[in-house]
Amino acid sequence: MSSSLTQILSRIEPLDGNIMELARKRQDSLTKPGGSLGKLEDVSVRIAGMRRSIMPVLSNKAIVVMAADHGVVAEGVSAYPQSVTHQMVSPFLTGCAAVNVFARHIGALVIVVDMGVIGGFEANPLLENRSIAFGTNNMATGPAMTRRQAIESLEAGIAVAEAQISHGLDIVGTGDMGIGNTTAASAVCAAITGKPAAVVTGRGTGIDNEQLIHKVEVINRALEINKPDSEDAIDVLSRVGGFEIGGLAGVMLAGAANRIPVVIDGFISGAAALVAVKLSPQVKDYIIASHLSVEPGHRIMLEYLGLEPLLDLDMRLGEGTGAALGITLAEVSVKILNEMKTFDEAGVSDKDSGG
């Protein structure tokens, strides 16, 4: 492991239990029946524990969208041509892709990162170039990337997140773009959770039954050829992962090390979370699962991670669209702690007053 990765891992600490207890007490004292804001109260308490503040403020929001290509597309696993990865970066930059609409709606920045798109891009101040290579290798015939590249992808994600955090970012969402990346995410899920490929694999952008059977077969072949070591996250990432999966895992590690909430999107971000949590189990405490994707493996990932999604809207778009909605829920959850009054402050009778 490299020094920058080792260093980040050494900085990840548990949530602050004392602050969480005080935040829970504050929630209970606000002018509402105790616990009546359900999961939002739990989220606010966790964020208090991350931020070490009973009344944390989240004012700088961003969604990091990482794009990369996947060699396994050569096996015919996607409904869309590989060139779509490259083509979609342009709408991200001009603000007319789905994630831009969602991010504007919630007042978040979109940070677009090229983690390894085939062909690359001309220099553009709106696009962060962290390209590891022009796409991964075909994991159905050998490792998707070298171990060195896997570490580089993690470190690139750490660098992207830490640069934003140093400018005041206090909550980050994760998003992805990469034709073929549900195939990689399914393989990562199977490798780490031990569930069969047939169980964790879904239709991605929308393949039919025959293509789904083929996709499962390709994933099984990749797992067989590569034999990823389920206890070694970097091995899994290098053999059957992707550059954006590594990059997003790096964002999660950096978020946890810097004690900011990381709101994860759907299936691809889930695969990245598996890698990050395998590297440092404590990372899980800093992750907020925004939504449950239609991809069947996503539920398995979240159960493995012990995370409960906030939303279930039958979404399966990626890009960070679900993360955007999760960020706005996280934000309102801490506004409750900040902007509501207690029964005492508001002069309202509490339950104990009887009547």
Add this chain to the structure above:
Amino acid sequence: MSSSLTQILSRIEPLDGNIMELARKRQDSLTKPGGSLGKLEDVSVRIAGMRRSIMPVLSNKAIVVMAADHGVVAEGVSAYPQSVTHQMVSPFLTGCAAVNVFARHIGALVIVVDMGVIGGFEANPLLENRSIAFGTNNMATGPAMTRRQAIESLEAGIAVAEAQISHGLDIVGTGDMGIGNTTAASAVCAAITGKPAAVVTGRGTGIDNEQLIHKVEVINRALEINKPDSEDAIDVLSRVGGFEIGGLAGVMLAGAANRIPVVIDGFISGAAALVAVKLSPQVKDYIIASHLSVEPGHRIMLEYLGLEPLLDLDMRLGEGTGAALGITLAEVSVKILNEMKTFDEAGVSDKDSGG
């Protein structure tokens, strides 16, 4: 029935099926896999059908919070003293109640309406006085209100909503405050859906097992004494309803008549929706169910209405907090139609391009 109520009912029309088809086609042509935004796409298509526009814009948002007292509180059905209804109006007006936090977060106004709070309030430009009476009568000993008062409450809600709509309101949320109102809402639910009180009744603001058994017994007594006619919504409202339930039903009728989306909150709004839809089944098409409340009767209401909630966050606060989150989801759903580009416009290869 009065003329203003009859007139509103006569104005409620079906959604525009042609526009909905065109909106669905537009969703399918945007740069994302078809259907990948799940329930948000469905919501956007419904709103298009309401607004008769393929790219509807929702810019003026408000949550109507109606407060009223309930005579049935005399039976000891609530964990909080009756005076809390009156006390909570002040935080609504000063902006530090839960619904204010949520409304500010999503950029919506809060319209506070006194539908019948005991004691009433001094004149205040921020508080709309539509008080029918200082609380309903105790439904466990006779009708909660007269038939005339039930109609008045519906008309008050219509008037409140139409005043806002005439000033440009294009999406409305519903919220409530009223100690004892889950007892009334449970009775309305039992009366209209035909389900037993024991099945539809929950813990409201947080009563224990013994109190819950007592609450069910009170509701059964109210149903037995009043024998509400399940086919006559006004009879149900007058015998076991509440002034805020009638008022919110009026808001829903006015929303439907004026073709704007009505985002309903939880259990109390659900009871109002039962009344409104019983008066005019078409109203259902204009209702967006924001969230599934912890109150067990809420699921039964939504199933009866054929509505699927967008969120399930274990919330049970009322006030319109869930509606606020539903409004922001509805808003982003139509922003997708407005702000995303099609594959053609963006120069991105669609599925058909193969590869």
